[in-house]
Amino acid sequence: MHDAILVTGVSSGIGLTTAAHLLDRGFHVYGSVRRGAGPEELTKEQRFSVVHFDVTDREAIRRGVEQIRTDGNRLVGVVNNAGVAISGPVETISEAEYHRQFEVNVFGLIAVTQETLPLLHEARETGFRPRIVNISSVSGYLTSPFTTLYSASKFAVEALTDGLRRELMTFGIDVISVAPGPVKTPIWSKGREQTEAFRNSRYGAMLEKLGPYTEAAEAAGIEPEVVAEAVYRALTDENPRPDVLVMKKSWMAKALALAPKRVQDKVFAKRLDQNRRY
Ligand SMILES: NC(=O)c1ccc[n+]([C@@H]2O[C@H](COP(=O)([O-])OP(=O)(O)OC[C@H]3O[C@@H](n4cnc5c(N)ncnc54)[C@H](OP(=O)(O)O)[C@@H]3O)[C@@H](O)[C@H]2O)c1
Incomplete structure (x- = not known):
């Protein structure tokens, strides 16, 4: 029997890098993908299982969790990483897209958490202190224009993390938010395709600026390995912080989040002009 961690969304980006990092550190890793056999860099490892x-x-989540139960490994952690970032003005975003933003980032996280908690309670009974790590975002601390729905989903992830932690503390299961700032992953190119759809709207002129604005944020982003190490520490440190903001100059984001809203408005307006995000 091995100590195992489930990471959702390991086909690319933070999930892929985190799964590889946890394998390197001796865990058995279950990585979820929606289609295909899973990335070769993971599937070549004996201690990796695709779900x-x-x-x-x-129903599919249930089947995946059943596979973990049947394998007999002790599930000691869950990393809720799978996510999408829908961008564009709230006024014009389609109903299907705003539903998808919450279906994946919020309701998906709740479903995976509910389905895996029985296994985490079992691990607790064997003396382990299991953990749930939710991949949030700096967008769960601050709301930028045109990623408003994404921010709303990540603010919900922050609330879920705090509430779950307080509900589960008597059972010895810890719940932690790892919130990255910009990270160099494919999520950015996916978002760029969406915002093209709003070019001909009344927001067209502003969105002209959004291209360089997001490109600058991505270029200044951190490598996914930095987030993977933060997740590893959240899973293994004796007394982990419950809220880990992983970005350059994180103190600036924290200070801005505490500033009066009109001051925040001015900062966003100015930084949009300068093609900078934070
Ligand atoms: N990159 C950043 O700057 C950044 C910053 C802060 C937070 N984050 C967060 O980090 C997490 C990972 O994002 P990333 O940057 O690594 O992006 P990514 O490379 O696009 O990875 C997203 C992962 O989520 C999976 N996924 C998407 N929809 C899914 C669904 N309905 N069911 C199951 N899996 C699904 C994707 O699988 P498919 O390949 O099948 O689509 C992919 O494996 C997200 O929660 C994101 O919000 C990212």
């Missing part, structure tokens, strides 16, 4: 589910498909 197939979309986080919006409750």
